[in-house]
Amino acid sequence: MKSTREALVQLTSDASSLGEGRRFVAQTLRAWQVDESRIEPVLLVASELVANAIVHAGSAPTLSLEGSGTDLMLRVADGSEILPVARARAANEGGGRGLMLVQALADRWGIDASSSGKTVWVAFEGTFDS
Amino acid sequence: MSEWDVNFERSERAGRPVLAVTGEIDLAVAGRFEQELETLVADTGGTGLVDLSGVGFIDSSGIRELLKANRAARAAGGELLLLSPSAPCRRVLEISGVWNEFTVREALP
Numbered sequence: 001m002k003s004t005r006e007a008l009v010q011l012t013s014d015a016s017s018l019g020e021g022r023r024f025v026a027q028t029l030r031a032w033q034v035d036e037s038r039i040e041p042v043l044l045v046a047s048e049l050v051a052n053a054i055v056h057a058g059s060a061p062t063l064s065l066e067g068s069g070t071d072l073m074l075r076v077a078d079g080s081e082i083l084p085v086a087r088a089r090a091a092n093e094g095g096g097r098g099l100m101l102v103q104a105l106a107d108r109w110g111i112d113a114s115s116s117g118k119t120v121w122v123a124f125e126g127t128f129d130s
Numbered sequence: 131m132s133e134w135d136v137n138f139e140r141s142e143r144a145g146r147p148v149l150a151v152t153g154e155i156d157l158a159v160a161g162r163f164e165q166e167l168e169t170l171v172a173d174t175g176g177t178g179l180v181d182l183s184g185v186g187f188i189d190s191s192g193i194r195e196l197l198k199a200n201r202a203a204r205a206a207g208g209e210l211l212l213l214s215p216s217a218p219c220r221r222v223l224e225i226s227g228v229w230n231e232f233t234v235r236e237a238l239p
Contacts, residue, residue: 015156016158018157018158019154019156022154022156040221044187047187047189048189048190051157051189051190051191054157055157097190097226098189098190098191101189101190101222101225101226104225
């Protein structure tokens with residue numbers, strides 16, 4: 001049984017947070033000795049969710065990673081109650097494509113909404129296998 | 131910080147204008163990517179080559195710009211040719227379900 005590991009970064013509402021968020025994810029997961037092939041989808045999901053928070057919610061998101069057992073949980077929290085929507089209808093325009101990517105790459109995902117904002121969480125199973 | 135930067139470089143290969151993209155394409159640079167692609171399509175009257183071999187990361191905003199530029203190129207009677215997309219780039223195109231919307235070349239003839 002592996003112990004729980006946690007790491008968190010507070011980002012700004014600036015677009016530079018996208019690169020900063022990816023750098024945080026890459027450095028944290030490499031430090032946790034996660035296989036490179038399993039890091040790439042997490043980078044993409046983190047980038048899409050941070051972009052959603054910055055653009056649609058206009059807020060400064062908090063990005064966190066939690067390793068528990070063999071699973072990795074990624075969370076992006078922001079102070080907006082505006083919920084992201086996957087718009088399959090607009091697939092050719094690219095609108096909503098980000099969340100479709102999240103759906104495709106996540107083993108489980110969801111949104112916890114509260115009066116102070118929301119947290120989008122994404123679970124990656126088997127991240128800490130082998 | 132260079133790992134996280136993006137660079138756009140125009141050149142000619144086999145007599146064709148090429149836009150080579152190196153680095154990371156996300157929402158922060160999507161506007162620049164859009165302009166570079168628009169210029170490429172305008173300069174070539176349609177068929178332009180985008181070298182994606184040096185792309186370390188691309189997200190949905192980058193895919194959106196490629197789709198838009200391809201539509202513009204087709205409207206001009208040509209198409210956008212993707213040259214040697216990197217493995218991460220290829221995977222995002224596939225997961226996005228748009229891989230088949232592009233003509234991909236692994237090398238120039």
